[in-house]
Amino acid sequence: MQTPSLQGGFAEPAREAAMVFRDIMTAMARPGQIETVAPGLGIAPLSDAAAAVVLTLCDADTKLYLTPRHDTEALRRWIAFHTGVPLTGPQEADFALGAWDDLTPLNRFRPGTADYPDQSATLIVECEALDPQGAMLSGPGIQSTTELSLPEVKAFRRNAQQFPLGLDFIFTAGVQLAAPPRSTKVT
Amino acid sequence: MTEEAYNFAYLNEQTKRMIRRAILKGLATPGYQVPFASREMPMPYGWGTGGVQVSAATLTPEDTFKVIDQGADDTTNAVSIRKFVERTAGIATTTKTSDAKVIQTRHRIPEAPLTEDQILIYQVPIPEPLRFLEPRETETRKMHSREDYGLMHVKLYEDIAQHGHIATPYAYPVRVEGRYLMDPSPIPKFDTPKMEMAAIQLFGAGREQRIYALPPYTKVTPLDFEDPFDPSKAPHPCGLCGAEDAYLDEVITDDTGRRMFVCSDTDYCETRREAGHRGKDAA
Incomplete structure (x- = not known):
């Protein structure tokens, strides 16, 4: 019998979630x-x-938006089984999950x-790959400047201009993640 | 080993997720106080319930943990929190600053510079720097959203007018990246310039239910006027290790009022003495 919704997830939630959170926190702080x-x-x-981020941060106290291409029956079941996070539209979402082209325009999110600038959405952006080259980043958490492959520059510049309001991003590709928050200036 | 009855690091997973989300929002808005649903901990308010919750949500099974209270590893508060984490998380602990991955602190920043691999977690009693000037949360929230920090400048000016200098020796208010006014917790103002550091800094206030954060290398500027900020300390070397650059505690040694000045950072002092440094009061 096939039960894909039971696959994956944390075998030891307390320890594994702690390890993943350290990765996410480090990525967002740097x-x-x-x-x-x-x-x-x-x-x-x-x-x-992306699965690790959802497992670590989402639960019944949050709301998740799945972009249409990620909104499959199998994924809904998997997310419901492992996290219990209610699904919602982009306007109410605490977390949104999808590819960059499906998440834009960004002004749909809080x-x-x-x-209360903390009452903002965090976007989990699925990418093909993450590279330490591309757009130039500076701001809190970066000693001088650093580079990261971002899908575009304009949207991030506009997002940073709203500071302290704005969206926070977690880019995911395979087992890798990077997380520039709203405080990061992109050029 | 964790005692069977406890989840890793005491808190349940739902609570940790809530605290973790608050930490991430705090890192995204440096200096802004994120509200969180603080839990009752098995220790009284004022003993580091906020710091312990942030530590519990941050620690991984592979970490080495250090706790200091006013710089010392061997005071009641530090010993009991260290034992609590040993018992509920089953992880390694240390008193060596350089060996620690996560350091929870009450009211000091270690003298040895922290590295990129380290995380410093502060216990915070009153996270709102404007609270003693404006008791209403509704008003201080508006003041933060409007960057209306004139009141704090007036307070510092009144210090100068009354005392001739800014008489705020600890919890000296800072501006973070030119935006939020932040309480650095009651660290002496000697430590304030160290806050621009390579490590991640997290702040937890349990009773007041706030978490805030500073990513590494975040610009932290003590509020001042044209007169420069003065990170003052007692004008003595350490009596035990002779350090000229460390923050000092004044210790009364007998009934006739004799006193000595010693490093408040016990690990720093011990490391120096092991390296052969001697102060004038060293036995």
């Missing part, structure tokens, strides 16, 4: 730095890194409010 998670966590079309 924008542009590429971290590697353990393989074998996800099911198609999810990368292991950037937080002036009083």
Whole structure:
């Protein structure tokens, strides 16, 4: 009997989630730095890194938006079984998951409010690959400048201009992730 | 080994996820205080419940953990938190700053510069720097959203007018990346310039239910006027190790009021003494 929704996930949630969170935290504290998670966590079309982020951060207290290409019956079942996170539209989402072209335009997502800039969406962006070259990043967490392959520059520049409001990003490809938040200036 | 009855690092997974989400939002908005649903911990408020929760959500099974209280590894607060983490997370602990991956601190930054691999977690009593000037949370929240920090400048100016200098020896207010006004927790202002560092800094306030963060190399500027910021310390070398550059505690040694000055960072002092440095009061 095939039960794909039971595949993957954490065998030892407390320890594995701690390891993955350290990777995500390091990536977000040091924008542009590429971290590697353990393989074998996800099911198609999810990368292991994106699966790790969903398993570590999403639960019944959050809301997740799946872009149409990721909104498959199999993935819905898998996410429901492992996390219990309710699915929602882009306007209410705490987390959104999909490829860059499916996530844009970004103004559909919540950037937080002036009083509560933390009430903003985090976008989990599935990519083909992550490279330490491309757009130039600077800002908190970066000593001078660093480079990261980003899908475009304009959207990130506009996002950073809204600071302290804005969206935070976790780019995932295979077992790798990088996480430039809104505070990162992109040129 | 973790005692069977405890989940890794005491907290349940749902609580850790909530704290972890708050930490990430804190790193995305350096200096902004993220509200979080602080849990009751098996220790009283004021003993580091916020720091312990942030530590518990941050620690991995492979980490080595160090706790300091006013710079010392061997005070009640530090010893009990270290034992708590040993018992509930089953991870290695140390008193050596250079061996630690995660350091939880109450009111000091270690003297030895921290590296890129390290994480410093502060216990914070009152996270809101404007709280003693404006008791209403609704108002301080507006002041932060509007970058309305004039009141704090007036407070520092009144210090100068009354005392001739800024009489704020600890918890000296700082501006983060030119945006948020932040309470650095009650560290002496001697430590404030060290906050621009290679390590990740996380701040947890349990009773006040706030988490905030500084990514590495974030610009942290002490609030001042044209007169330069003065990171003051007692004008003595350490009595035990002779260090000229370390922050000092004043210790009364007898009933006649004799005193000595010693490093507040016990690991720094011991490491120096092991290397052969001697101060004038060393036995």
